[in-house]
Amino acid sequence: MRAAVLEAVKNLVIKDVPQPEPKDDEVLIKVKACGLCGTDSKLYNGDYSANIPVILGHEFSGEVVEVGKDVRNLKKGDRVVVDPNESCGACNFCRSAQSTFCQNLSAYGVLRDGGFAEFVVVGEKGTYKMPAGLSFDAAAFSEAVSCAIHAIDRAEIKVGQSVAVIGGGTQGQMLVQLAKIAGAAEIIMITRSQEKLDLARNFGATQSICASGTDVTKKVLEITENQGVDLSIEAVGSSETVEQAIGLVKRGGRVIVFGFTPEGQKASFLPFEVLFKELTIMGSWVNPYTFPRAILLLAGKKIDVEPLLSERIDLDNIMDGFKLMMDKPKGFMKALVYP
Numbered sequence: 001m002r003a004a005v006l007e008a009v010k011n012l013v014i015k016d017v018p019q020p021e022p023k024d025d026e027v028l029i030k031v032k033a034c035g036l037c038g039t040d041s042k043l044y045n046g047d048y049s050a051n052i053p054v055i056l057g058h059e060f061s062g063e064v065v066e067v068g069k070d071v072r073n074l075k076k077g078d079r080v081v082v083d084p085n086e087s088c089g090a091c092n093f094c095r096s097a098q099s100t101f102c103q104n105l106s107a108y109g110v111l112r113d114g115g116f117a118e119f120v121v122v123g124e125k126g127t128y129k130m131p132a133g134l135s136f137d138a139a140a141f142s143e144a145v146s147c148a149i150h151a152i153d154r155a156e157i158k159v160g161q162s163v164a165v166i167g168g169g170t171q172g173q174m175l176v177q178l179a180k181i182a183g184a185a186e187i188i189m190i191t192r193s194q195e196k197l198d199l200a201r202n203f204g205a206t207q208s209i210c211a212s213g214t215d216v217t218k219k220v221l222e223i224t225e226n227q228g229v230d231l232s233i234e235a236v237g238s239s240e241t242v243e244q245a246i247g248l249v250k251r252g253g254r255v256i257v258f259g260f261t262p263e264g265q266k267a268s269f270l271p272f273e274v275l276f277k278e279l280t281i282m283g284s285w286v287n288p289y290t291f292p293r294a295i296l297l298l299a300g301k302k303i304d305v306e307p308l309l310s311e312r313i314d315l316d317n318i319m320d321g322f323k324l325m326m327d328k329p330k331g332f333m334k335a336l337v338y339p
């Protein structure tokens, strides 16, 4: 079968590899769509470590073509989507309802082979049947949506609160939609691109701030009567925007560090500001227990991903997708790969 194998940092090879065989508790899936995500470019560039060599691709949907003999709830022909973050269920974190920190996590497309391939083998427990109205394309967004849901869960938005989302990429646009669903009264999108600001407005942002050449903090203070927002979510993944996120919240406010900053990169903050404002600064890591809700939101069209799908790419041309992600041309949001 054809597959895109990360053989070394900055060396993704599209080649023929043996088709995998499912173990007793696994299913073989024919991949229908697999999202290309910022994490993939971080893995490609070595900003985050993969278990090299590995087939990348962690946001995939497809059809079950073979089932192991111990699989109980899936059968050949089922349309499925996969939660790539598979916890073991047996370590101390898993047993304390913190599967996100599982010590034996097997992340598809990062630590074990993923969906940039014609076929992928996945454990039954990470495989979800797709509801009838959910397309393979929309389903491929489930993981991205589930991560954004976790950030919103962590944030504990109260109806009527104000939220600033820094970053207008796919995740930022989903966060805007989820903040709206969660009942935020003021949703401020902060990003550099006018297209992304417009998109966020369509998704429910009440204010948009173009981040280039603007004093963002001053603007947010103007909008919020000099108070700052209840919540800021950093969805860029840079030191600069993490620092900015801290400065945007009011006293008693909450900051969610959600963007994927390169490992080892530092940001600075004023301890007095954290003290005086009684800030809560929280990380939001992957998607514990949020996958079923992501599927329901997508199937019910409560989250609209259609405007976020800007490119459809064949597996053999996957490097074009990586190039788009790195060059970020105007209007580009997300690409799906079709093996």
Ligand SMILES: [Zn+2]
Pocket (backbone or CB within 6 Å): 037, 038, 039, 058, 059, 143, 144
């Ligand atoms: Zn992803």
Ligand SMILES: [Zn+2]
Pocket (backbone or CB within 6 Å): 087, 088, 089, 090, 091, 092, 093, 094, 099, 101, 102, 103, 104, 105
């Ligand atoms: Zn575990």
